[in-house]
Amino acid sequence: MSTSEADENRSDADAKRSDYVGALARGLAVIEAFGRTTPELTLSEVAQLTGMSPATARRNLHTLEELGFVKRHNKRFLLAPRVLTLGSAFLQAxxxxxxxxxxxxxxxxxxxxxxxxxxxxxxxxxxxxxxxxxxxxxxxxxxxxxxxxxxxxxxxxxxxxxxxxxxxxxxxxxxxxxxxxxxxxxxxxxxxxxxxxxxxxxxxxxxxxxxxxxxxxxxxxxxxxxxxxxxxxxxxxxxxxxxxxxxxxxxxxxxxxxxxxxxxxxxxxxxxxxxx
Missing domain, CATH: 3.30.450.40 (GAF domain)
Structure with missing residues (x-):
């Protein structure tokens, strides 16, 4: 690889890192924490599964709840039907x-x-x-x-x-x-x-x-x-x-x-x- 190609690759990598939105990544990680064996989760369980602090997990859950992707039942969280729009968008597009x-x-x-x-x-x-x-x-x-x-x-x-x-x-x-x-x-x-x-x-x-x-x-x-x-x-x-x-x-x-x-x-x- 030439010096110019290596520089270009490093520039692309730097650009990707600078454009990375950690908050978005954490929100998606919370959604992915739910599954067949984990249909309902407590705040502490979400934090443990995602590797987030309880405070960070709580903020993400609250945001997803406000957006309609997550619901709360007896102090446990579960995915709401609206989350299906994320997958259906791919199938349609x-x-x-x-x-x-x-x-x-x-x-x-x-x-x-x-x-x-x-x-x-x-x-x-x-x-x-x-x-x-x-x-x-x-x-x-x-x-x-x-x-x-x-x-x-x-x-x-x-x-x-x-x-x-x-x-x-x-x-x-x-x-x-x-x-x-x-x-x-x-x-x-x-x-x-x-x-x-x-x-x-x-x-x-x-x-x-x-x-x-x-x-x-x-x-x-x-x-x-x-x-x-x-x-x-x-x-x-x-x-x-x-x-x-x-x-x-x-x-x-x-x-x-x-x-x-x-x-x-x-x-x-x-x-x-x-x-x-």
Missing amino acids: ANVDEAVMPELRRIVTLFGDAASMATLEGTDILYIAHFSELRAARRTASVGVTYPAYATSMGRILLAGLPPAELAAYWHELRPTKLTDVTVTDRDALAAIVEEARRAGYTVAVDQLDYGITSLSVPVKNEAGRVVAAINTSGYSPRLDAQKLVEERLAELQVSAGRIAHLLARYPGLAHSLLR
């Missing part, structure tokens, strides 16, 4: 319904079960689209949900598409835990699975995230050939043989991935938002 949902519905029409699209968010996958006909009890796969990338087929195919430096950083940061008795947590074994996914262009996961979930995933690439998302077809493990799943569904899943990739050029908002 990125045209997810037009660019992605038709293909997920097509896959479910062909094979039943469920189909989803996700992208990487840190060490997790983040669901940005989902369609299902399933009625069985299972982990929720819906828009906005995150799960550990190492334990999902979409996560593994997304990891397979990372540049070497980013993948190395992921392995360094990863702290895998057993989610089922068969969840692979050995780093070498996971690395081999990801490498095989990169070579094959698809991957299957059986009972890795939760019992009864088998899924097949393929990557979605942008015009530059970069993996920006993944789509899957998934169903109930006792009814799905992994090899048969590949034989029956892989070709159609790849067709859908190709169609979505083609549509990204028509929806630049979605294409740009998927870039890491």
